[in-house]
Amino acid sequence: MKKSALFAAICVPAFLAAAPLAAKTLVYCSEGSPENFYPGINTTGTSFDVNEHIYDNIVDFERGGTKVVPGLAEKWDVSADGTVYTFHIRKNAKFHSNKGFKPTRNLNADDIVFMFERQWKEENPYFKVTSPNHSYFNDMGMPKLLKSVEKVDDYTVKITLNQPEAPFLSNLAMQWAGVQSKEYADAMLKAGTPEKVDQDPIGSGPFFLVNYQKDAIVRFKAFPEYWGGKAKIDDLVFAITPDASVRWAKLQKGECHVMPYPNPADIEAIKKDPNVTLMDQAGLNIGYLAYQTTKKPFDDVRVRKAFNMAMNKKAIVDAVFLSSGVPAKSPIPPSMWSYNDSVKEDEYNPEAAKKLLAEAGYPNGLETDLWAMPVQRPYNPNARRIAELMQADLAKIGVKAEIKSFEWGEYRKRAQAGEHQMAQLGWTGDNGDPDNFLHTLLGCASAQSASGSNIAKWCHKPFDDLVTKAKVVTDQAERTKLYQQAQVIFKEQAPWFTVAHAVQLKPVRKEVVDFKLSPFGRHTFYGVDLKDK
């Protein structure tokens, strides 16, 4: 009885004492917990958001953009043939310290080489620590691309590639290439606790980790010795808040300053709140319906074109995306360099579609499947609903489409194997390079692989030649031309019905100064300030 009396006393409602105010603390209501503190094996944006503050990369994306700017490397040289990159590492990048480790030296070439070798060489003692599954390193084709990574001197690293690869720099700016301290790694290996490196992280980024409580909070402090200058805020807190409506309630009350992924139902209220700004930006993504071009009837371009004309894109986007999407006519988003705005959109015209279908040999229509993803994604908030709208539109030209779905992992696997006739899918860009859309999603290499992302299985030589050439040319103006031509061919050949580019909406409180939306959907708070209320 005593025990319950004690608890009763404690649980009785009490509205007392306001909390003390800290210097400049920015609270971000994040949506979940990070997997761990090793970006090399992370696959979720949630983890990247956390690790981006702790670690630095050789090169970075400019804040709020996709342009590659110097990071740990002050400058770099590329050989004329585009296969040798020499990076000159800045000498003033310092590592954080924690209870168990104090660094004795600044960041240097050894750390850069360690970042590569840990993910690349199986004999590296850290290859298997925490996990051997270096997803992005593999996905970006690094094992095949890298010939050697050498330390020339303490502050110079030379990377030789097997063939020229224009997006290489952009790839290095991605989070998987965050640099850890080799000195720390060696010390922990010696102490017999290598996993500590990924649990109590030490990086050279603008913030250092103070503490992490799973599902509750990630707490950072600005690193005063950061090479780019101390952050404008003193403390950064990620208050982990999984429910979107609760995040909104917290933002309204000022319990946090920035929140991701608002609930569509709350958007109207968010727009009306005088203390909150709703920032928006078309994201680097695309939601699409892929036709399996190696299967009948979609091996015929006329059928694909007819389908593209039969579906009312605007109505679909209006009904399903509400204010969070814009109709797409190209596989790459308008904000990406080389976007070709002169490409003509297939007009919505069921009559013409019906005629074209008859021309292709289907005067009485046809039957097909139509796959709908079982999950919600920014580029496709409701695949089932979209499928239903498409089904209704297609019925008007005599096409009977049967909607199918599978468990998500199964869905992807089957779609990548090309088991569908029509399947919805989408993509969020990794590195801001058109190659990451046009070659990765529509190139022949990825059509021929059983686990490739080209689920239209579309391998069209004129298109593939262009995007493969653009991969090895380093001059951006020339690459732009190539990609713009490729988009024209894409539209003529119609391997996809491009649905929409999702717009990312970010409610931010008005006291937050200079927060920039990242085209990659990341949330970065270096450079952000808070003004007094």
Next chain:
Amino acid sequence: MLRFILTRVSLIIPTFLGITLLAFFLIRLVPGDPIETLAGERGIDPARHEQLRKEYGFDQPVIVQYGIYLSRVLQGDLGKSMITQEPVLTEFSALFPATVELALCAIVFALLIGLPAGMLAAIRRNSIFDHGVMGVSLTGYSMPIFWWGLILILIFSVQLDLTPVSGRIDVLYYIEPTTGFLLIDTLLSDEEGAFWSAVKHLILPTIVLGTVPLAVIARMTRSAMLEVLGEDYIRTAKAKGLSRFRIVALHALRNALIPVVTVIGLQVGVLFTGAILTETIFSWPGVGKWLIDAIFRRDYPVLQGGALLLGIVVMAVNLLVDLTYGLINPRIRHNR
């Protein structure tokens, strides 16, 4: 009594085995490949897929996998989370105190209101109060937790500004976990105001999680009380001229408590189920939220380990309740 205890304890072994079986096989019935989920959005190439399957032992026949799992469990090894690579037991022990703290507060809240309400409703049978209590408790019992939580947040946090929206404590406080029970840890720390911040954060989740048990306890107490009040010994007590208070509080309540205690034991399971939703709404870092994430990510070790550990806790509480039941009810004690 000894025999009663022995019988009861011996039941634990098959129950334990049953839980391991269920935890192990149920998750495997759910479609979805853990390796695919692990690889993330863009899939994984078949060779690496195979290699990882081997590494996790998924290439073995399921029954062999179960054997290996069981033998490891018996050695106290619950494995590592596939997502975070942390030992399951470490994660569980970091999160469990938060769940227990909330569950204890919820059950105390339910008892403090449910017991007196049920008793009064029984004494004033068929009065407006009785109908009111029963109506309210029926509503409480059928309340969708998620909706209820959001409504309370909207009213008490957003509109009236009385309580914080979610979390366990204001983000400005940093309390090093000593016991894991924040109410105790904040008292041990020197941080001024931290304890009250923790209390304020507990109010809404306590109410939300306590609502269903409150309704059940109120209804159970009422019906148990009604039954007891009709007994001969109550009439005798009345005839002896005892005060109404003494009759109800001493004679009737003690006997009416017996079924109520059992119900409280059963509510422990309900509390853990309710915790899953409550923890998600209130961003409460407990095991409920942890298990839900594990389901979505097909994190087999966490699910198996988490379900097993929770199962053990529920079993232990029910055993305790049964033993208490034996203590307060002599008929059981004497094995009749």
